[in-house]
Structure formats: C-alpha cells, structure tokens
Amino acid sequence: MKIDFNKYADGLVPAIVQDYDTHKVLMLGFMNEEALHRTEQTGKVTFYSRSKKRLWTKGEESGNFLELKSMAEDCDQDTLLIKAHPKGPVCHTGADTCWSERNHSDNFLVYLEDIIRLRKQAPPEDSYVSKLFAKGINKIAQKVGEEAVEMVIEAKDDNTELFLNEAADLLFHYLLLVNAKGHNLQDVIDILQKRHSK
DSSP, X not given: OOOOGGGSTTSOEEEEEEETTTOOEEEEEEEOHHHHHHHHHHSBOEEEETTTTEEEETTTTTSOOEEEEEEEEOXXXXXXXXXXXXXXXXXXXXXXXXXXXXXXXXXXXXHHHHHHHHHHTSOGGGOHXXXXXXXXXXXXXXXXXXXXXXXXXXXXXXXXXXHHHHHHHHHHHHHHHHHHTTOOHHHHHHHXXXXXXX
C-alpha cells in the first residue's frame, strides 16, 4: 500500500472506518505514516490526534478498541478505508457510530440472527426461542422438519398468504437449527458462494 501522505500540508490522510461485518461507517479519523504503521503492527486502529498532537489508539481510554481486519487505499492513494471489529460503542457520546446510527446489519436475516442469539439467553418462560433451545437439538431439528412438511403442503395449494407464512416459519426455524449447531447464515452463504464460483 502506497499512501501519498505528502498530498496534504499536514501530512495526514482521512481514514474512514467501516464495521467489517455490518458495513456501517463508524467514524472518520486522520492518519500520518506513523499511525498507519502502528495500526499494522498492533492490529488496533490508531490515528493521529490533531487536538492532542500525538498518536491516539481508538479505545485507549474507553477500552472500545477497533480491531483491524483490512485496509485499502482509494484510487488517488490519499484516503484509507479501514474495516474493523469495534469492541464497543465507537463515538465518545456512547453511540455505536459517530452519526448516532445503530450498528447492525441492514440485512434483516443477519439482524434476526442477532435477536435469536439474544433470546437464546433469556429465561425459557419469557421466550419461545429460549424454550426451544432448552429442549435441545432434537426438538429444534424436529421443528424444522415439521415446518418443511407444512410448507410443502401449502405449496400444493394456491393460497399465497399461507404458503409465504409457512416459508417464513421454515426459514426462522432453520436459522435456529443452524445457530444451535454453532454456525450462522454467513457460513452457509460462504459454501454457496464457493460452489457458485466453480
């Protein structure tokens, strides 16, 4: 990577930080050459603070570090795109991002998986998901089978609403089963993408 730090008079280039998983833009900082090297060496995103006049690792006070996943320069080699895993809220106000956006995926299925993980921890009397997880893998797998049969039955008729409702039930319980086996939807998507690329 060859960044043109001389393009700007102060030797700082903009560094846009994006969540590696959700793709939300988290913040904008500035890096000099030393900050870039420190980030590469430590795996923690480090900026040059213009107000403090020194290197500043995001999270050095709060503990909300940005763990580096990848870096790329733009076409003019004067701006960085950093993809990272945030270890807590990114903004000093306590917000997920510096634009006060919630940092979750705009992909509803990924969001639903997060909800499933949270509900899994709830007391069984408060959550259908937790109750099903408490009954074990056999019950979850059985439920997927039941929902698949119900969807097949509805597919033979012409009631779109009933068919789509059964499809939704099957997909929901499928996500539960994948989670119960210690995986997530992205693991399945990765396999499909590998098959597609062959």
